[in-house]
Amino acid sequence: MPTHKLLLLPGDGIGPEVSAEVEKVLDRLAADGSARFEVERGLVGGCAIDAHGVPVSDADVARAAAADAVLLGAVGGPKWDGVPYEIRPEAGLLRLRKDLGLFANLRPAICHAALADASSLKRELVEGLDILIVRELTGGVYFGEPKEIVDLGNGQKRGIDTQVYDTYEIERIARVAFELARLRTGRVTSSEKRNVMKSGVLWHQTVTALHARDYSDVELKHELADALGMKLVQAPKRFDVIVTDNLFGDMLSDVAAMLTGSLGMLPSASLGEADPVSGRRRALYEPVHGSAPDIAGRGVANPLAMIGSLAMALRYSLDMAAEADRLERAISSALDAGHRTADLARPGETAISTSQMGDAVVAAL
Amino acid sequence: MPTHKLLLLPGDGIGPEVSAEVEKVLDRLAADGSARFEVERGLVGGCAIDAHGVPVSDADVARAAAADAVLLGAVGGPKWDGVPYEIRPEAGLLRLRKDLGLFANLRPAICHAALADASSLKRELVEGLDILIVRELTGGVYFGEPKEIVDLGNGQKRGIDTQVYDTYEIERIARVAFELARLRTGRVTSSEKRNVMKSGVLWHQTVTALHARDYSDVELKHELADALGMKLVQAPKRFDVIVTDNLFGDMLSDVAAMLTGSLGMLPSASLGEADPVSGRRRALYEPVHGSAPDIAGRGVANPLAMIGSLAMALRYSLDMAAEADRLERAISSALDAGHRTADLARPGETAISTSQMGDAVVAAL
Ligand SMILES: CC(C)[C@H](C(=O)O)[C@@H](O)C(=O)O
Ligand SMILES: CC(C)[C@H](C(=O)O)[C@@H](O)C(=O)O
Numbered sequence: 006m007p008t009h010k011l012l013l014l015p016g017d018g019i020g021p022e023v024s025a026e027v028e029k030v031l032d033r034l035a036a037d038g039s040a041r042f043e044v045e046r047g048l049v050g051g052c053a054i055d056a057h058g059v060p061v062s063d064a065d066v067a068r069a070a071a072a073d074a075v076l077l078g079a080v081g082g083p084k085w086d087g088v089p090y091e092i093r094p095e096a097g098l099l100r101l102r103k104d105l106g107l108f109a110n111l112r113p114a115i116c117h118a119a120l121a122d123a124s125s126l127k128r129e130l131v132e133g134l135d136i137l138i139v140r141e142l143t144g145g146v147y148f149g150e151p152k153e154i155v156d157l158g159n160g161q162k163r164g165i166d167t168q169v170y171d172t173y174e175i176e177r178i179a180r181v182a183f184e185l186a187r188l189r190t191g192r193v194t195s196s197e198k199r200n201v202m203k204s205g206v207l208w209h210q211t212v213t214a215l216h217a218r219d220y221s222d223v224e225l226k227h228e229l230a231d232a233l234g235m236k237l238v239q240a241p242k243r244f245d246v247i248v249t250d251n252l253f254g255d256m257l258s259d260v261a262a263m264l265t266g267s268l269g270m271l272p273s274a275s276l277g278e279a280d281p282v283s284g285r286r287r288a289l290y291e292p293v294h295g296s297a298p299d300i301a302g303r304g305v306a307n308p309l310a311m312i313g314s315l316a317m318a319l320r321y322s323l324d325m326a327a328e329a330d331r332l333e334r335a336i337s338s339a340l341d342a343g344h345r346t347a348d349l350a351r352p353g354e355t356a357i358s359t360s361q362m363g364d365a366v367v368a369a370l
Numbered sequence: 371m372p373t374h375k376l377l378l379l380p381g382d383g384i385g386p387e388v389s390a391e392v393e394k395v396l397d398r399l400a401a402d403g404s405a406r407f408e409v410e411r412g413l414v415g416g417c418a419i420d421a422h423g424v425p426v427s428d429a430d431v432a433r434a435a436a437a438d439a440v441l442l443g444a445v446g447g448p449k450w451d452g453v454p455y456e457i458r459p460e461a462g463l464l465r466l467r468k469d470l471g472l473f474a475n476l477r478p479a480i481c482h483a484a485l486a487d488a489s490s491l492k493r494e495l496v497e498g499l500d501i502l503i504v505r506e507l508t509g510g511v512y513f514g515e516p517k518e519i520v521d522l523g524n525g526q527k528r529g530i531d532t533q534v535y536d537t538y539e540i541e542r543i544a545r546v547a548f549e550l551a552r553l554r555t556g557r558v559t560s561s562e563k564r565n566v567m568k569s570g571v572l573w574h575q576t577v578t579a580l581h582a583r584d585y586s587d588v589e590l591k592h593e594l595a596d597a598l599g600m601k602l603v604q605a606p607k608r609f610d611v612i613v614t615d616n617l618f619g620d621m622l623s624d625v626a627a628m629l630t631g632s633l634g635m636l637p638s639a640s641l642g643e644a645d646p647v648s649g650r651r652r653a654l655y656e657p658v659h660g661s662a663p664d665i666a667g668r669g670v671a672n673p674l675a676m677i678g679s680l681a682m683a684l685r686y687s688l689d690m691a692a693e694a695d696r697l698e699r700a701i702s703s704a705l706d707a708g709h710r711t712a713d714l715a716r717p718g719e720t721a722i723s724t725s726q727m728g729d730a731v732v733a734a735l
Binding site (some may be wrong): 081090091093095099125130146147149152154155157160161162163164165166167168169170171173180200201202203205206207208230232234235236238239241252253255256257259262263264268274291295315318 | 375426446456458460464492493495511512514518519521525526527528529530531532533534535536537538554563566567568569570573574595596599600601603604605617618620621624625626627629632633667693
């Protein structure tokens with residue numbers, strides 16, 4: 006039985022609380038004899054600033070690169086609002102993404118039947134919703150240079166960011182989307198603003214050419230990012246796999262997440278390129294929700310997005326697809342049995358704690 | 371009685387059909403003796419490409435600059451998908467915005483009670499919704515340089531766009547938002563991605579400083595653009611005035627528009643700076659919806675967004691606030707009387723034509 010090396014980066018806010026529940030699940034999987042895990046712990050975000058003066062240390066980046074999978078809670082909070090831009094908590098997360106080459110961010114937006122009423126949309130529009138957003142994660146305006154504030158004198162400053170995409174970056178993320186679509190309903194929607202952005206023109210051309218060359222069995226549609234935002238709100242079930250750039254992906258995946266009515270439920274995976282020899286790929290798994298400083302430390306956060314992120318790690322990094330399925334079924338059973346954390350509880354329903362929800366999943370396992 | 375000089379640019383797709391209804395309304399206002407209008411006509415978008423080889427001619431830009439208000443239908447359509455980027459239909463609209471200095475784009479997202487059921491959101495979440503998005507329209511990634519595709523050789527290209535904001539651009543749009551908020555509920559939400567973009571850092575600093583200096587009576591909140599997209603879907607009625615940049619404004623205003631359930635209802639105003647001597651400001655009014663090539667030429671488009679855009683022109687450019695109110699009430703009465711174009715009709719309701727809806731508004735006037 007192989008030993009899987011995991012790096013756990015609980016981070017800030019509710020990160021440590023939801024991470025504790027993932028550790029329970031790992032203990033249970035180990036006790037079952039399903040696998041052996043070697044779990045290291047590290048710091049990212051505000052807690053790393055407090056400890057090391059930087060939002061992630063070189064040592065933790067090296068550990069992340071060596072791990073079979075990184076599990077991250079969440080970063081940031083008002084405590085670090087005043088720190089300089091270069092070492093703000095988010096910079097730790099961005100450095101991990103960039104240094105580990107995690108270009109493919111998979112964000113499923115799934116609406117659990119038991120939770121469909123929690124959506125702000127009408128039930129029939131979201132029940133059974135199952136979208137997969139494939140977001141480019143190491144390029145675009147997040148990392149392009151120049152990125153600076155220039156003092157122009159006379160009290161005037163100029164803020165500059167640069168959106169840059171090269172052909173190969175677009176091709177490799179589009180390939181991920183097409184490959185995943187083949188395992189689903191075979192439909193991809195590619196999104197950009199080619200009517201105002203040159204990077205959007207190149208994105209559209211590159212995706213279209215790759216589709217014709219290697220993936221003509223997959224259905225490909227293009228939507229301008231503004232129109233797609235609109236259509237996601239209007240009729241989300243029309244979409245299956247959506248592939249888009251770093252910034253549009255950030256916004257569209259948040260909108261899609263909110264459609265499901267339960268942000269506290271949504272996991273994500275960020276994957277690097279497969280090593281040509283070993284097939285191994287670097288990977289980081291994290292909930293879509295943030296550090297939620299307003300509820301941190303009270304034991305009321307929903308741990309299911311974090312536990313669902315572990316399920317994605319089992320599937321994509323640890324070659325444990327059967328256990329991933331089992332874990333996802335355990336999450337569903339806990340919900341079907343009526344267990345609800347505060348974010349999910351409707352008027353009249355009793356909310357359980359973070360730890361009780363973790364226990365409910367472990368019991369259902 | 372002053373004569374108001376209007377330039378009508380019907381554009382492409384359903385643009386000419388909805389523009390014809392605006393002309394009916396203008397005729398009626400003139401017949402009432404409310405005002406005298408001198409209406410010129412010009413070309414923008416695909417029809418201008420067909421006629422002149424460019425998406426807007428220098429002569430029409432000059433006419434637009436000289437008019438008291440420009441009324442624009444919509445631009446674009448599949449017929450012009452193959453034209454070079456520099457002369458695509460949208461470039462005509464973008465040139466008008468830029469050359470006329472129309473930096474302030476006002477996009478109300480209002481949910482008419484009679485139409486609340488058309489929203490994909492639950493009725494109680496959108497009934498009475500009244501948001502005003504104030505979008506910066508002449509800066510940011512839409513116009514920043516470099517904006518190009520570079521050939522890197524080896525089959526690789528690089529697409530580049532540049533997001534640029536100067537202090538004065540942020541200040542003048544924020545001022546518009548604060549001033550408008552004072553006429554409403556006194557609340558402004560400013561949105562950017564300061565956690566990843568330097569232009570967002572400058573945006574946040576500039577809005578915060580201006581608020582402290584000149585508008586501390588207004589309530590100011592900041593939301594990251596991704597979180598705002600989410601919160602708009604979750605609980606839109608929490609927001610009043612939203613101020614944001616060109617690209618985020620494009621996306622967020624489309625999401626907000628769709629929340630109301632009736633894109634065919636939403637007008638917009640794009641305003642320039644007031645002349646320090648005459649107080650006159652250049653202005654262009656257009657519906658938020660596009661050219662809808664799929665239904666063009668069939669006489670079924672909803673003209674109310676275009677007629678609502680005329681109401682905004684009466685209010686902001688022609689000093690005819692009373693007539694603007696009257697026109698907006700006429701739109702509401704036509705709806706209350708049960709008139710519905712195809713986009714608004716629910717199962718069992720009979721849809722009327724574009725022209726019948728125009729007549730219904732004129733009758734209600
Ligand atoms: C925390 C922040 C830098 C990050 C992003 O913008 O990518 C977050 O919003 C996300 O979507 O993972
Ligand atoms: C047509 C297009 C260039 C335009 C934009 O992106 O600004 C449109 O989407 C809008 O919102 O007015």
